[in-house]
Amino acid sequence: MNDFFLLARQELALTLIVFILLFIKVGAKEWPNGSLLNLVNFLLLLNFLSGFFFGHDGMLFNEMFHTGKLIVAEKNILNLGTLIISLQGYDWLKQHKHVVEFYVLLLSTLLGMFFMISSGNLLMFYLGLELASIPLAAIANFDLHKRQSSEAAMKFIISSAFSSGLLLFGISMVYGTAGTLVFSELPPYLDGSPLQLFALVLLVAGFAFKISIVPFHLWTADVYEGSPVIVSAYLSVISKGAAVFVFVAVLYTVLKPLAHAWYTIIFLLSVLTMFAGNLFALRQTNFKRLLAFSSIAQAGFILVGISGSSQAGMASVVYFILVYVFSNLGAFGVVAVVSALTGKENIEDYKGFYKTNPFLSWIMAISLFSLAGIPPAAGFFGKFFLLIAGAAKGNYGLIIIAALNMIISLYYYLKIVKIMFIDRSELEPIPKLPVHIYPKLALLVCMAGIIALGLISQVYEYIYSISLSF
């Protein structure tokens, strides 16, 4: 019993917050949005901090649920990202009628992701995945007066149901050939029979939907565009991050006997994903769509790291996600603030942005530099390590392709910088925005992360030391 509270403490903390919010909702007194948001953000902060205490390795429920240092660290990363997103969404949520519902749904998905990461059994994993997906569709629809938002929710729910179907099909085949669904028991039964390879393809396809890897990325841009900005941010950082964590762990442990097969798949997918993401991003005019395609391209880079199949590969992937949390949320945060206060979401609207909002412009620029992999931003280190990990297998062709893609991506990132810093607006530029202290704080945290994470090597080295060896 004691073990239960220690091992599942992060899940329990989230559940507790969800229940507190539900009680507030059913209570007689109507809370004003401002104090509600103060409370939620405070609770999320506590929740994030509590992740650092009482670390403990172990398993629960017959290996259904397991945890360890790496898993705790991954959950901390997701907690941090959720806190940042919550702070950044302050202006938007303040005007919203259904703040409690929003957070209940949001935290439920996070809870689902936690179970997914901790799962030690394919069924448990599937359960977590569903908990992480279905409420997301509901919050994608949270711009209640916008039709695009409902469209996004619809697209998301359909594509995620489709991917769940593929995944379940794959899982059933794994069960049919191996006779077990427990992660630790599976490897000896995986002999690479054709049926198992088919199951592997289906499993990878299921993950590919979540991580938006080409050719399963088609929902991404539309859903990001239609959803409220902070939900897009959540989808592109937290949801993707959680799926990547599980994906790399499953590939490196459960599917290790099939490594020769999935290496080829990952290699091909990564090349496709990088090119498709970057080339489509070149012509986008909507900021959220651009960030959607850029996040597809980033997924391609992550696959390069995964293909490395080594301890460094895993460490670089987890580290990259951490860096990506800061860099992508920096960019999304600025879009969230601008969108909430002015309703403008097109890239063209940012002409002359630097003249009126130097602080936000610098945050955006540095976040974009980090996404592009320019030093001294942490993104440079993240990409460098991913590529070194990928090159360790001797596949230099992949490195050249990745390097080429970094140049393509630099073009559209720099274009935004050019629009903000160099162009003059013919129409009314975005006026000086009164940024609330919460979003400002969140953006400063992103900045600090981007600048410090690379230069201070201890973070990466810690992640490396707790990563699984291949």
Added chain:
Amino acid sequence: MNLTLLLVLPLLTAIAIVCCKGLKQVRMVSFIGAGLQLLLAFFLLIVYWQERGSGNSTAMLFQSDYTWYPSFNIHYHIGVDGISVAMILLTAFVVLAGVLVSWDTDSMQKEFFFLLIFLSAGAYGFFISLDLFMLFFFLELAVIPKFLLIGIWGSGKKEYSAMKLALMLMGGSALVFTGLVGLYFNTTATGGTHSFDLLQVSQMNIPLQAQLLFFPFVFIGFGIFTALFPFHTWVPDGHSSAPTAASMFLAGISMKLGGYGCLRVATYLMPDAAQVYSPIIVLLATIAIIYGAFATMMQKDLKYINAYSSVSHCGFVLLGIGMLTKTSVTGAVMQMVSHGLMTALFFAAIGMLYNRTHTRMVDKLGGLLKIMPFISTVFVLAGLCSLGLPGLSGFVAEMTVFMGSWQNPSTLYRLATILSCASIVVTAVYILRAVGQTVMGPVTDSHYNNLSDAKWNERLAAILLLIGIVAIGVAPFWLNKLVTPGAEIIIQQVSKAVTIK
């Protein structure tokens, strides 16, 4: 001496600039910061001589080495030899002059000086790095500030040029990256790990196969920075659109990052491949020298003239490296320093002329010697240095490159040397024509009569750079003595590789 000071000082200056208010404070802080950089560089030179004088003959002096990322065996490893000291001095000169000529920047002064000083930190970091990861870090660090400097404060088709420059330089560093990663995985350090350490890698015998595969990546990658033909196309656009100080930095220092990288990373670490590819390098360098010279003849814009002549002059750097003799490599480094000072002076003079006349077209200018004697004199001197007049640095450097190249006895190389020598005549034609039309003859526009000569800050900048040029031109031995040991080590590496085969 602790070399980290060279990084800390510009960064502190940059932070101080952020905290300043108004143009006066900003430029004063930048001036003091850049001045301290120059003092520090001189101090480095002096302690370097002392250390060498006391018999310390290790390849790199003032080393310090901390582990940065243990799992990848990445270190914070810094140190200098004569070549780096020469490049650091050059950087300090150009940055101080750059700050002085930008004295009256009219918009966003804080950002301008911040980026300029930040760039200098990148350059210093690059020249003191002894770890390939660090080297690459600083190489990329210097790209984006240039994009902003050109894009925001530039003129003409600045957005196009800025983007072209950023993408081409990024492409260069992507090639360097691929090469470095390839090199890394072909090293074996103690404990079975790989190594990024420049000194360690130079002691290992990298398999010939790997050298042949990755040398082109590294060399072309750095070559793009130093206008290697046919990857020189960013140079004319970038230089001509940039504001004066950025042009000075681009041509004076940024292009030298490439030359330094070709020498220190490509040639030094992959000596066998350097031997194999040497004819191709020499060929490309010769094409760049001659093509650059002829292309300059056709230009009418002063900045384009200097930009294309930079292509030609940087060809000498690559020629010196490609010839692989001790003298030619020494010459290449001297040419880097000399060209850095000379081209910075040239751009500074062009900037001063442009600020007053608002045109850079040669045919619209004329008779300026009577109106602005100081600026015109500086302009003429920069031109004369460019065409290699004895007594100025250009002559010394180019002469050393030719001497060294001639030492390479193969017929093909001799032919390349002769052809490159011949380009000097072309240089003389375009320089004399441009200088003659601009400063002599009748005054073409009566408005010019009301223009004023250089102000104190412009004078100081020009004199500073002129001191450097003359100091090398009249007394080249100190630079020669500074650079030669470093060049010798590189050439030893190459000849050792040959004897093993």
